[in-house]
Amino acid sequence: MIAPKSLFKRDSAINAADVPRRTFVRNALHGYEVKRDLNKAKFQDWQSARETASEIKFEGINHLDKYLAEFAKNAEARGTKVFFASTPTQAREYIINLAREKNVRSIIKSKTMTSEEIHLNDALEKEGFGVVESDLGEFIQQLRNEPPYHFVFPCMHLKRDEISQLFHDKIGSAQTDSPEELTMIARRFLREKYIQADMGISGANFIVAETGMISVTENEGNARLTTSLPKIHVALVGIEKILPKLEDLSLFLPMLGTAGAGQLMTGYNTMFGGPRQPGETDGPEEFHVVLIDNHRTELLADAEQRDALHCIRCGACLNVCPVFKNIGGHTYGTTYAGPVGSVITPHLRGLQDWKHLSGASSLCGACTEACPVKIDLHHHLLQNRRNAAAEKPVWWEKSLWIGFALLMRQPTLYYWLTKTAPIAQFFHPLVKGSILDPMQAWTRTREFPMSATTTFKDYWKQKKKQGAR
């Protein structure tokens, strides 16, 4: 098994060199930015909206026990079954047992990143249940047997001819270069799956303590079909999705739409407050909400980075990130890519194994600025670096810093080193770019800047002598 860091470095190099794919992704994200700015401008005060959203999430997360208990109480009062899962195993077992108990044959799913996190599809298939992803992007990724590239735009890295070929190979459709035709192929294929399925699995973007509801945001209508037709609806949700009040959604829904996809409102924002109630025409007989921890409480315990749990998974930080644009989503090797993924993954999956993600940042702060709930993302990346070094210092890093400190404290030594640098650089071409080159990481793909022939000390002395100011 290759270490996550080695895999990350290897894939970064491969993907950063794939210029056509990079350009394609960059253009798609540019289109998003234009639409996002257009809708952001419609807000009377976007900055205050962010501040307020951040405060509401702060309240929810910092009283998580109180609001989760309130959610469970209110949901159960309407016939919803609430299960708290500490681990992925518990969540998977709960769903598998439920499916077995109810003689479920086929399962339809709408987009849920939490299920990616716990590898639910694999577990269900291993138990013999047919599982079909219904979100178009997720359906495509399922056919490709590949995780989503981006947690909001799952197949944004694919071109239409690749999708056409995929559909042709996997579901036997005719080739076409029209995105509309391709969408209709998926529509026709999935229609009967909705009708056949006995269980629908969704995620949730928000859970509302006050009313015991979950709120699901989507554009395609696949989540609505998934939650309307099958006789059982299971929602798999992270515990951090909490909002205290129902009306909080009047702020969060347009902010999620705007930051997430450049839409003032996403196509369907649906709140589910239970299974079919007396007097209602349709809807599932049973509604289960599986709330999962999976190390979120470890992030919660970090008083400094707790606000990372405010995240509403809009993907805005990925869309503006220069690192994401260059290395792409799969390179991260995580469920959640991009800046927020780099912040939270070390907490969810181990600091030492995932600390390299916090190094893959230019610290430009574009993510922090884009975040609709004002998570201090780029500072959290720095904190992860600090915490990783404090927990397990790297010997060569440490000795480098000792050497550097020594150098900076010895003016004479520093002077002679800068004085002789041009001479050393004269011989650099002998090893440049090779394995012997101490600057190899840099010089493999870039030129190293020439050092000045005069040191600053000499230059200053000369200026003074000339009487210049």
Added chain:
Amino acid sequence: MSSPSTADSRDALFARIREALANPAISHAHEHPVHPANVTPEATLSQWLPAVGATFEEQLDLFARNSVDLKTEFKVVASAEEAAAHLNALATENKWTKVATHRGSINDAVAAQLTTPVYRVDDQFDKVQLETCDAGITECEALVAQTGSVCLTAPSSGGRSLSVLPPHHVVLARRSQLIADLPAAYALLKTKYGAKGYPSFISFTTGPSRTGDIERILVLGAHGPKKLTVLLLP
């Protein structure tokens, strides 16, 4: 492998949360709150959100402009007869063979004048039958001018499936149902259902079903309705 009981796993999770929250959060975002301490954030939400005019005409105009952007067909009609005539024209144009609807005062007045056979989903219905209908005609809870959204609920809109399974969704609404913004929509829901219990299904439907998953190019009718028509009656 034995899995822990529901109550055990709940207690364990709550214990971990309480332990984690023992240290207060260090956060920079909350040093300068925008709200005075005595004002609840909800009271001020409307002032950050997109502006909506105060008069009915301004709100109607905004809903109409949002509809254009969203590719919703929006039409103000003078009577149930005019609404039915419009639907009959749509039926001819789109070769509808069957439409579905639910019980309701506006629906009943319009459905009586339709030339297309009508399938009712009032109490029990067959989802396979509903899937073969060319249009689903529903009422709604409210129209939201700010976002061009239609607020649907199970009791007001014939349940969950009627508004999403057929390829064309038609909404019949009254002028009095047009409201300003999202906070007003939630206030309305609270007044109507807060005490007696919320419906199991509430949805803000904003335009027809759409996707941009393939090359970020907009395609309508991904899984839900390809077309959305909103008719505003007196």
